Amino acid sequence: MSDPPAAASPGSDFAIDVTGVTKRFGSKTVVNAIDLRVRRGEIYGFLGPNGSGKTTFIRMLCGLLTPDAGTGTCLGYDVRAQQSDIKRHVGYMTQKFSYYEDLSIRENLDFIARLYNLPDRRSAVQCSLERLGLANRSHQLAGQLSGGWKQRLSLAACLIHSPQLLLLDEPTAGVDPKARREFWDEIHRLAAEGLTVLITTHYMDEAERCHRLAYLAYGKLLTHGTLDDVLASVRLTTWSVTGPDLLELAKKIRGLPGIEQVVAFGTTLHVSGRDAAALEASLTCVRDPRHEWKKIRSGLEDVFISLMDSAKDNFA
Secondary structure (H helix, E strand, C coil), X not given: CCCCCCCCCCCCCEEEEEEEEEEEECCEEEEEEEEEEEECCCEEEEECCCCCCHHHHHHHHCCCCCCCEEEEEECCEECCCCHHHHHHHEEEECCCCCCCCCCEHHHHHHXXXXXXXXXXXXXXXXXXXXXXXXXXXXXXXXXXXXXXXXXXHXXXXXXXXXXXXXXXXXXXXXXXXXXXXXXXXXXXXXXHCCCEEEEECCCHHHHCCCCEEXXXXXXXXXXXXXXXXXXXXXXXEEEEEECCCHHHHHHHHCCCCCCCEXXXXXXXXXXXXXXXXXXXXXXXXXXXXXXXXXXXXXXXXXXXXXXXXXXXXXXC
């Protein structure tokens, strides 16, 4: 966990600077004493299983929910006392794309511009259309768009008021690989221009494109840092094995001492565990000349599953 953050200001190096942030619903603690610092201009990946509290935490950051405990700032504004100020400077893209299906792309963006009371609304809408490649489709109804174009419209709506922080909650779920890649290219362009991005995702290839990562499971922050920091923190040992009858081999070794995961990756099995000595001892007993074993670097998906398996469900 990070050190307790110092008091932030609009000129601080940190766009997000909070400590001990907690949220309860009834008797259940959904977000449990989270400390988080996100630097300005950084793309910060927020990982974790469904129900881990990621969305609740994001809603506290953007002023939609009030923490039950904890202190800190978002863009220099107090997360408990200055929520209206935060809302004016944050773009929040929810899991479900937000738009009116019976309005055109341009009409949707014009409506958002009105909500923010932008002084030069027509120019802001046109700039947003051009930035996201929507100008040629501006008169198309939002309800007729494919998933990738709906995603672009939602991003355009989030950016129309020139926010300093973008909060993206699983923004690429349900869109094709080409649209996902184009979306991430745009996110990196925005970050290069100084925009800070906090993004939740279940795609490991997307997580690897973030500058830093945090892993949240059942309300608790388990690890954070760069990709290398996160991989190293779990101390997971992984072996790959190729050869015939891998399904039978997987059945044979599951549950042996030191073996926490046995996962098929195409024509290869990944066998992982945190106790390297126990893992090695179990594998020694099952090796035969038909299979080739190789120790490999644990991948982010291996680490993700290991953390999820070791976390305690707060709703169990």
